[in-house]
Amino acid sequence: MPVPRRLLHALFAAALLAAATAAPASGSAAGFDRVFLQIDDGEIAVDDDRQIADALRRLQSLLPAGDARRARRFQATRCGLQFRHDSKAALAFAARGLAESRKARDTEAQARFEYCRGYAYESSDNDAALAAYARGLRIAGGAEDARLMGDGYVLRGSIRSLQGRQALALGDFLTAQTIYDRAYLARRAETNLLNIGMAYRRMGVYAQALVYLRESEAYARALDSYPDLYSALVQEGYAFEEQNQADAALRVFGQALAIAQRSDAIDRGYARLGLANGWLAKGDGTRALEQVTQARRDLAIDHTADHEPMLDQVEARALAMQGQHRAAIAAFGRAEALMHEQDSARYLVLLHRARAASEEAVGDDGAALADLRAYVALDTRLQRESEGEQVTLWRMRFDTGRRDLERARLDIQRRGRDQQIRALQRERPWRWLALMLGTSLLTALGALAFAQWREGGRLRRLALSDALTGLANRRQILRLGQRAFRAAQHDGEPLSLVSLDLDHFKQVNDRHGHAVGDTVLARVADAFAGALRRQDHLGRSGGEEFVALLPGTGADEAAAIAERLRQAVAALSITPGLAVRTSAGVATSRDGDRRLNDLLARADAALYRAKAAGRDCVIAAD
Incomplete structure (x- = not known):
């Protein structure tokens, strides 16, 4: 989903200064600045057209004639609201304003024009938007304006979040939060909680995300700010939908749509799009199609619908749910073109898997296999990037902790020296006290260093293991696989790989709940581990997907081990009415293999054939 347009009210609230092009001769610089800050900090509401018009009339009466600096601020912020639904006009206006502000060396106006230009780019070119926000942020740093600097970090973080770079986005949001807190910009700090929650949601850290999103919702309700409340509810809705909690998602998206009735068609369109996703999670393709049709009409403003994949x-998913697979395939094709244009890998991976099912349904097995391979390749890349994001996040926390430790160490050291000096100056017998203080200082520093060393070890273990099952995660099992592949080539020994996927696992979550689903995954992992040999390696490569590495194992023996894994799962008894089954694909190394991915691709293709053959079976690669 694009960044909600409500963000603009917080970052460009001062844009209301700009709608008028001339002011009366009588004006008040102090009055203008006071009202400017009231609007910029959200004390004067600018949530609908009437409020905007009222604020503009008030500001117009206060703008001093002949004040060049305030006039440039007036024109720079004009982009924010006057051209909200006309991105081309906003870009042209911003270009002219930038030229004038550079000539006048007005850094504040330059930063505002760059932010305005970045927002205009968001509907069509995220890379251009990111570049504009980065330029504006550099300029804001020179202007030493806390508002502009914090807003720049928020805007840049929003684009990074859209591009899937969640750890970097979270770093930007947290930096903005620090700036806002130090400058006592409470309104901005509270609004930024939504961005932090959104970044956690996109990382899949839903518990942490909902903490921030609900805090943002509570703050919006306390202020009776429906734009902020709308944004918080939309993000909460997607957090529930992505966890397959359809009823909760529909309830929250319904609240967002009710609030959007007080706003513009763009907000209504995205609320309806959220409802459509909720109905898909509920399994009702008809209602999902109704909502997405209405959303398309609402998002026709400024050609937003033309750029929303x-x-x-x-x-496409709704059509497929209704059995209209050929129409679904056509819709998937339109979405794919836009996703490639916008580099939306996060949504492309879902598209390939969903379209493969429709292609299989119409008998186009070749296209289905191609989509499945594209899904596997892209999912592998995203898993690697996701693990990299987690490692980056842990590294950020680790570095923050290390800096805090260093500051604590220096502070303890400084206080210890001061106490020693005072003690020596008072009386010589107090030297023993100074010695004791020094010993205490060294003990405290040693304890702090040991705690930091233990935390570093814990973070390294987390980066290589799956939290739920305790198995190696995708990153670690692929690392072990690369090592085993090189050893097999060097020693001339065979290497086999088993790709396993739990059958109909989504139904387990839907019917029994995610707590039971987590129990199933943990029990399956234990069953797999118990059926393998000491020299084998086992990892969880995705949600319900596992990989087993079998060093020194030929094709026949590997197939037998895979069958043993399948039987171990079939023998599980978890809860009444729940039968767990698994399909497996087996591949053994060949002379022509150059990398582990060759082996993995054959195993995945064999797994796909096992699924197509009715599931709960083992298929060996050709």
């Missing part, structure tokens, strides 16, 4: 993606 999720409209076609959701429509």
